[in-house]
Amino acid sequence: MSSSPILEEKKKSSRVLVLLSFPLAALFLYLALRKVDWHQVWAAIAHCRPQFIVASMVVSATSYFMRGLRWRVLLNTQAKLPVLPVFWANCACYFGNNVLPARAGELIRTAMVSSRSQLSKTFVLTTALSERVMDLIVLVTSGTLVIRFVQNKPSWLEKISGPLLALAIVAAILLISVPLFETLAERLLAKMHLPENAVMRLDHAIEHVAAGVRAFHDPSTFSIFFALTIGIWSCDAYAAQILAPALGLHMSFPTALLLLVGLGLGSALPSTPGYIGIYQFVAVTVLIPFHFTRADAIAYILVAQAGGLVVTGVLGSIGLLQYRKLSKTGALAI
Numbered sequence: 001m002s003s004s005p006i007l008e009e010k011k012k013s014s015r016v017l018v019l020l021s022f023p024l025a026a027l028f029l030y031l032a033l034r035k036v037d038w039h040q041v042w043a044a045i046a047h048c049r050p051q052f053i054v055a056s057m058v059v060s061a062t063s064y065f066m067r068g069l070r071w072r073v074l075l076n077t078q079a080k081l082p083v084l085p086v087f088w089a090n091c092a093c094y095f096g097n098n099v100l101p102a103r104a105g106e107l108i109r110t111a112m113v114s115s116r117s118q119l120s121k122t123f124v125l126t127t128a129l130s131e132r133v134m135d136l137i138v139l140v141t142s143g144t145l146v147i148r149f150v151q152n153k154p155s156w157l158e159k160i161s162g163p164l165l166a167l168a169i170v171a172a173i174l175l176i177s178v179p180l181f182e183t184l185a186e187r188l189l190a191k192m193h194l195p196e197n198a199v200m201r202l203d204h205a206i207e208h209v210a211a212g213v214r215a216f217h218d219p220s221t222f223s224i225f226f227a228l229t230i231g232i233w234s235c236d237a238y239a240a241q242i243l244a245p246a247l248g249l250h251m252s253f254p255t256a257l258l259l260l261v262g263l264g265l266g267s268a269l270p271s272t273p274g275y276i277g278i279y280q281f282v283a284v285t286v287l288i289p290f291h292f293t294r295a296d297a298i299a300y301i302l303v304a305q306a307g308g309l310v311v312t313g314v315l316g317s318i319g320l321l322q323y324r325k326l327s328k329t330g331a332l333a334i
Helices: 005-033 038-046 050-075 083-099 105-115 121-147 155-190 196-217 219-247 253-267 278-290 294-329
Strands: none
Touching: 005 278, 038 294, 050 083, 050 121, 050 196, 050 219, 050 294, 083 105, 083 294, 105 121, 105 294, 121 155, 121 196, 121 219, 121 253, 155 196, 155 253, 155 278, 196 219, 219 253, 219 294, 253 278, 278 294
């Protein structure tokens, strides 16, 4: 199956993002770590209670399974896929996003699903990217509501919550409207006098992009997708909340949700592997207003990142091994 124009453009943009990610990470890391009492950080980590870390990781793994189910809802509008291959591909994606720059994991899960099914790379990638956009829309909307009811809120998050909510609404409208422009795009393409082969490839891409977004137009599909999204972010917030006692800290559910909003917004920026720098900066700026010290915030996010790497590392490695095994045997074409 040949590479799609959108996939090729994604690879080119990834190279640019890599160049931007390292200086940006260095800046955020400097801002987050200055004046940190490292003795307090290491003392907190050294005396952490592992049972809370394990509990948090179990809840996080449940969230990843739900993410696989949610992505499958979109993919199943074009083909009925088994649960486990989609789940393993999704896990490999998150593992890739944690260890590779520029969110290269999106390309991994696209390749894994499209190569084991009749779905085009363009359609699979469109559903993956649409899922990410919807995630940000739900996160921003939830954060905007929560921040209205908490005290000592992060000032920067309060200031941008209104404009971000407006952008989220616009993004949702634009995303849902993409299929409406399919015919117009095809007409414009026909008037551009491009080589026939290029026209065919672009026309194919337009068709599958529209199909990938059109999944949200079905009320049943959208309802299941939305319900799973609420469940996913509730699990993630609970996992963040129950991790705090491991370090002798207390975190309310609204605070955990606001932290996820900040991390979600931060992860949209060009980032190094593991979101180093960005996550530290977000943790410090979000948690300090809720009576965390700078050392507390850094200790917390370091343990959270380590736990996340373990979960995605184990699940993602299993997913990649499953894919490699199936590729060798040629079995279980989905």
